[in-house]
Amino acid sequence: MPLTRFVHAVRSSLWLVPLLCVLAGVLVVLCTLWLDRRSGYTLVPLSVTGTPSDAQTTLSVFATAMASLTSLVLTVTLVVVQLAMGQFSPRIVGALLSDRFSQLAIGLFGATFVVAVLTLREIRGSDTGTVPGVSMLLSHLLMAASLVTLVLFVHHSGQTMRASGLIDLVGDRTRDLITSSSSASPGPATGPDADGNVVPAREPGNIVRVDRAGLVAAARRADCVLELVPVVGDFVPGGAPLFRVHPGPGQAQDVAGPVSLLRAEDIARLVLVGPERVHAEDPSYGLRKLVDIAERSIAQPFDDPTTTLQSLHRLHDLLRQLAVRPLPPGEHRDPDGVVRLVERTLSWEGYVRLAFDEIRLAGTTSPQVTRRLCAALHDLKGVAPPDRQAPLDRQLRLLTAAVHRAYDDEEDVTAALTPDAEGIGSGADVTTAVRLGTSAGVRLGARVPG
Template sequence: MAQSYSPEARIPPFLSATLLYALWDRLRTSFWFLPSVMAAAAIALSFVLVRADAWPGAEAVREFGWLYRFGPEGARAILSAIASSMITVAGLTFSITMLTLQLASSQFGPRLLRDFMRDRGNQLVLGTFISTFAYCLLVLRTVRGTEGSSFVPHLAVLFGVLLALASIAVLIYFIHHIATSIRVETLLAQLATETRAAIDRLYPERLGHDPMPGERRTPAHLIPADFENAARRVQAERSGYVQRVDAEALMRLATEHDLLVRVEARPGRFVTERDAVLMAHPSDRVVERVVDRLHAALVIGQDRTPEQDLEFSIRRIVEIAQRALSPGINDPTTALYCIDRLGEAFRRMAGRDLPSPLRFDDTGHLRIITEVLSLDELACPAFAALARYGIADQDVVARLLSTMDLLQGATAPEVRRAISQLSEAIRRESEEGSREFDRVRFREPGGLA
């Protein structure tokens, strides 16, 4: 029987939607991309406006004399002043940004540098200064004031002045933005927004049809008995963290070739070369072209990303709290803020149905088996990590236990048991080294804060 191929089968693996999306995400979150685009636009605009000034019809606009009072020397002076000041301010801006990154890395952790690098405000500020410099420099070369040959691009010079005025406004914005962006409240609000988006993206949505809602364990009768022996191991091509798994692409590929695919490395997992990232059954249908398309459905990079890795988003909040509780910083108030944000995220997740690890196609055939983290698998390690650092601070312990108690009332019985066991262990450990007035707080439920 002739085998049918989808249009995606003719697309080279390096041009797959998953890899292109990953490339675009790296570009738009890099510190240089937006300033480079703005500088290129400014260069193009300088040529357009200079050409517009050279058109014969442009003589009519010179009747507005109050707009155009630049002679050759005046135009050169204005453009030179703007260009020199912009490159100086751009250097100052870059230095302040680097200093901010250093402070943020030492106080909040290097994992947060990605958020500072992708900050649109910082990119816009640097791009404005560089664009203004490049624009004025290119317009300056067109000003001629020799005897018998004089040309001043009035419209282009005026636009350069407008760019300089806009740069002053941007500089004021930058000073305000850089001061607010390093506040822990601002950072935690951004991380909380990112975590909520990850919860909404990963947990309410399901791929394909799930005929057994609420069933988390994989029923043995749905998996071929020879799966482990007859499935082909799809190995990682390089070492790194799994950043993205395109489940929709895997579903199309599994349906097209009548495969059962099991995801061995979920997003956030570190893999080395030759580690299995996927298992595809049966192996005789997994030819090299299919293996290439399976590889194209995964993105492996140097670091973890929060898009499909909810555990990483939570871990970054935990890291801020751990650093705040370290002897070198000793800032328990920041740890309390972090506990509040973690409680917010876990309570949001508690109200969601856990997606099934089984993904079925439209005809009801099992196509993908994946791993789904439950609430207790995310919450208990986070709470335990905080208790490990803050067990000697009774305010931190009290807030932690209060958050866990609130979470237990909104969770399923199996999750409630796991959180309750951890809560009791933290309570016992804390009471052993606490003072008498602190023990009273733990004995009275209303005393927990």
Template sequence: MTKPSIRSATAVMRDALRTQLWPLPTIGIFLAVALGVTLPRVDGHVDRELPASLVIILFGGGADAARAVLVAIAGSLITVTSLTFSLTVVTLQLASSQFSPRLLRTFTRDRFVHVTLALFLATFAYALTVLRTVRTADAGQQAFVPQASVTVAFLLTLTSVLFLVLFLAHLARKIRVETMLRDVHTDATATAQRVLTDPANDQAPAPELPAPPSTAVAVCAANSGFLSRIDEDALLTAAVDADAVVLIDRRPGGSLVAGTPIGLTWPRIAESFLPKVRTRLVARVTSAVSTQFERTSAQDAEFGLRQLTDVAVKALSPGINDPTTAIHALGHSAALLCSLAGRALEDRVLLDRQDRIRVVLRRPDLDALLDLAVSQPRRYGAADPAVLARLMTLLREIAWTVHRPDHRRAVTRQLNRLRATIEAQDFDATELEQLAHLADGVRHALSGRWISS
């Protein structure tokens, strides 16, 4: 596999695991049970050989006291775990209703939440496992108190209490909109660095993309859902084996419907495929495209921008009416767009060993990204001059960043649409003058000049 494909496959698996709450707590429980079985056996062999200086700091009570301590630990930890789950669910509901349902992944993949739950459940499981080894002198059996094991349970409990305090502080910080927007921005930047190449590292001229012939065969989606991953190596191998060209016309993050076309394929030289070759190629191409029930950031370079736009639109809704949050989200969108504009936004082309085009994968261009970031906030924030002013500033910042003619044209189109929206509003003369001045700033930035605002 090529390095980009390996990184992509690894990102998909890591994202699938990180958004689940159960893997790390489950591992913690198994490790705790193993420790709870092993450590008492070690206790039974070394209790009489421990130095006096170490015995002083170990648990010194009898069997009844040890049982009481372990029962108290197990009972309290399962209660604290329930409280932690409840707080997490409340936070998820708040984020969903107040900001955007697309932000739930930000919380479910929070590693601190996973570690906290794993620690609580591991301490509970460990205490129960050690409890079964404590014996009294009743019924002729020899009394046994695993001192080191009970001491470890005590230390795990103290650690759990500390983590509970840290978890509450972490949760209070996590639900702040500033933190959520920063996390989305960071995740989107990481996705762009992984999915979109840096033009500075790619000096080869872009090859001319082939036009699909009229005899091209449609490739249909096998399942409905969101396109989550495209296996580039599998596509390239299938195209080379069939001596064909494959065009995937849908981008990661797009909604697919089973049985509808997602791309085209055609033979590189011949006019048409042999029936067996066509059937095998279509099947291999279809299996190389994976779908999920939700969008993920593994290969979807637009998902972070979609989340930021959702926050802005939600804040502009009449039920919330929080333009300050919308403006803050647009600031992150501007920074993300400027970063994306500096990367290769052309369609991705995969070549064989003879440098012949075999696979073409669609990528979002700046026009689509700008439309995603600007259109809905422009529509829903049309009555607020502050929101329109921030949109003008966003276009100005991007205009200063871009250098390609097609990118400048994309900014100009958005500027014209924004000016039309402003002209349709009933603003006073001062507000119109300020917005006109910002529009002039966008035009000057497109020509390489930065005027004072």
């Protein structure tokens, strides 16, 4: 039991590992100082360490820098803890405080400070005198390691402060606990995926990149068709189906043939899995981020519809680019024209719903949001081909119904459904009409019915 308590203290306390690192630094520098005294301070010449005055200046800078870096690391750690408590959960604090990399960084900076101070005390003289050369080299080595660790720590802290970083921190530790608590290997798959024609995911994570050319080549060699089960960007649990293998034209009667010619590890390796979604091959993730910003901006306590409008500007622009372009195909063929890889891709209706559904539901009571949505939808209807009009009509219909439910006064309803590229600022009902050629009676800027 005492050993168990000690192990628990090591894993859960922030101070123990740094303290052990500092003590290790003290022991190491005492050994190097003893070695320097034993050799008469001649193991390392002054041409390498510099004069005693130079060495004193260098070590003073090292000690000051390490004190500042240690304070910085402790401050960043506390900031991460506060952000995690306020935005996510106070129960995640224990995982953050027991983060091993942060503990080692604090310990390394503390050990470097102690080594620099103890070495500084051993220097004698100014221009001529004695310099503990081995201890000086140790100080330089620890300082270089501290600089590298500082850069890695900043990167590590930035990753940890992300929502996905905190979720992965807890998820990975719990997964390791589940794995280590059971000595038995997982049982065989059951159900429809147990037929042997499934390639499982090797590790959990989001689909970041797919080597489609490599998959097509592998499927051609095995004369089969690979079906990518998740959509690019989806999260895949470890061991979940990643691919389904279907017989190719030459193996229509041989169900087991495709699998026998494929190695699951080689196929799974052609799909890059990461801790979170990225923009590499997932344009819908960009829309997802903009929608999150827009929806969060109009939620309490922020109540910032202007930021929502800025997100809608970019969503409008992105959908305008997609409206006139063919979407990526879901079938990939080999040089002979045979389909070897199939995958699900987001349709035009999917992009429209991703961009507007949540904002429409959350921003119905904000006239700025509804007017900007109307402006975007009317503009998109002007450029989208006929087969892409239905999703836009659906959004307009649902937006109109939601505004009628939100407002009792018909004038408010009419104002909320007036297209306005600036929310309230450039609509036909709030700007002056521009007249061109009074004799011809041409007038621009007049309000358009409906």
